[in-house]
Amino acid sequence: MxxxxxxxxxxxxxxxxxxxxxxxxxxxxxxxDAIQEAIVKAFTKLHALKSDAYARTWLIRILINECYKIMRTEKRIVSLESYMPEESAEQSKDYSDLYEAVSQLPKDARLTIILYYVEGYNVREIAQLLDLSESAVKNRLARARARLKNELEAKEAL
Incomplete structure (x- = not known):
């Protein structure tokens, strides 16, 4: 490439x-910062890319590693408000419970859910991105779905 x-x-x-x-x-x-570092690293390590077919996956993996690097150097507590994406009042009204439930998932489950449902990656691609087996990705998705279902049903019952 x-x-x-x-x-x-x-x-x-x-x-x-x-x-x-x-x-x-x-x-x-x-x-x-993470995106910028990932882009710089991608350009400097372009020779390490073995196949052009995996370029997107390789780029996202670099980004994930940069995010983890920032998280390691800046461990801090984040409030719920800064943790949810900003959106219009109508959208947040409709999906606020879902966003809150997703935001309360553990980091690994949340990332898997976002990659699968928001970004449209399939199980095999997620497994490659996160260096996991396909069955581990499927298990994370199933556990996250079950947890989301339980949390949303509990909120609905209130």
Whole structure:
């Protein structure tokens, strides 16, 4: 892959990169830092990419590693308000319980749910991104779905 092709891939993956970073970091400044570092690292390590077919997965994996690096260096407690994406009043009214339930999932389950439902990755791609087996990804999705269902049913009963 040439640098021009990588640049085009980065531009095409802009939204995905932001969603993945936001899922892990929840702070726009940290997200921007992680994305910027991932892009720099992708350009400098382009020779390490073995197959162009996996370029997008490789780029997202670099981003996830950069997010984890930021999380390790800046461990802190984040309030629920800064942890949920900003949206219009109508959307937050309709889906606030769902966003809250997703935000309360453990980090690994939350990332798996976001990659699967928001970004549209399939189980095999998620397994490659997170260095897991496909069955581990399926188990995470099943547990996260069950937990979300229980939390939403409990809120509905109130």
């Amino acid at each position: 040439k640098k021009e092709q990588l640049g085009e891939l980065i531009i095409a993956s802009e939204d995905t990169m932001y969603h993945v970073a936001r899922t892990l970091l929840r702070n726009d400044a940290d997200c921007a």
